[in-house]
Each structure stands twice: as structure tokens, then as C-alpha cells.
Amino acid sequence: MDVFVVGAGGLLGGNVVTTAVNRALSVAGSYHSGRPDFEIPLRELDVRASKDFEELVAKFSPSVVVNCAAMTDVNECEKRPERAHEINADAPEAMAC
Numbered sequence: 001m002d003v004f005v006v007g008a009g010g011l012l013g014g015n016v017v018t019t020a021v022n023r024a025l026s027v028a029g030s031y032h033s034g035r036p037d038f039e040i041p042l043r044e045l046d047v048r049a050s051k052d053f054e055e056l057v058a059k060f061s062p063s064v065v066v067n068c069a070a071m072t073d074v075n076e077c078e079k080r081p082e083r084a085h086e087i088n089a090d091a092p093e094a095m096a097c
């Protein structure tokens with residue numbers, strides 16, 4: 001597997017998937033609440049579940065992981081700063097380790 005796209009259901013993630021597929025790369029990905037309409041292997045993932053992420057990496061063994069998942073609603077981030085920190089800071093840190 002060439003690329004694993006975390007957050008394939010989002011705007012950036014969808015574009016990364018499309019670009020990779022158009023370049024004939026092998027691609028798999030994960031989505032959060034809404035399964036995107038791509039004909040690639042897709043798994044549901046909450047990025048706060050780092051063990052689940054590790055299992056997907058072990059399963060697909062990608063050369064590259066692109067993390068496009070994020071809590072992007074700024075007002076929601078202000079209302080729920082702990083959740084924002086978990087998704088936008090803790091999860092990417094855990095993925096990188």
C-alpha cells in the first residue's frame with residue numbers, strides 16, 4: 001500500500017485520495033462519521049483511538065500516512081477545547097510516534 005489517508009471523508013482528505021488514485025498509487029483510508037464514496041479500502045476511525053490507528057497501519061502497511069482529520073469548526077473548538085486538543089494535537093502526535 002502506497003498511501004493511507006486518515007480523514008478521507010473531509011475536503012482535504014478527499015482531494016488527497018483523488019490525487020493519489022489519479023497517479024495510480026495504491027490508496028486506503030479512514031473516515032469518521034460519513035463514509036465517502038471512493039472505491040478504495042475504507043475503515044471507520046476516530047483518531048483519538050490510537051490503538052485502532054496502529055491496527056490499521058499494521059493491516060495496510062502503507063509507505064506514507066497522510067493525516068487530514070481535524071476538528072475544523074473554530075467555534076466548536078472554542079466551546080470544546082479539550083476535544084479540539086485531543087483531535088488536533090494529541091492524535092497527530094500519537095500518529096507520528
Ligand SMILES: NC(=O)c1ccc[n+]([C@@H]2O[C@H](COP(=O)([O-])OP(=O)(O)OC[C@H]3O[C@@H](n4cnc5c(N)ncnc54)[C@H](OP(=O)(O)O)[C@@H]3O)[C@@H](O)[C@H]2O)c1
Pocket residue numbers: 007008009010011012013031032033034045046047048068069070071072087
Ligand atoms: N481545506 C483547506 O483549504 C485547508 C487548507 C490548509 C490546511 N487545511 C487543514 O487540513 C485539515 C483538514 O481540513 P479540511 O478542510 O479537509 O476539513 P474538513 O472538511 O472539516 O475535514 C476534516 C475531517 O476530519 C474528520 N474528523 C473530525 N474529527 C475526527 C475524529 N475524532 N476522528 C477522525 N476524523 C475526524 C471529519 O469527519 P466528520 O466530519 O465525520 O467528523 C472530517 O472528515 C485541517 O487541519 C485544516 O486546517 C485545510
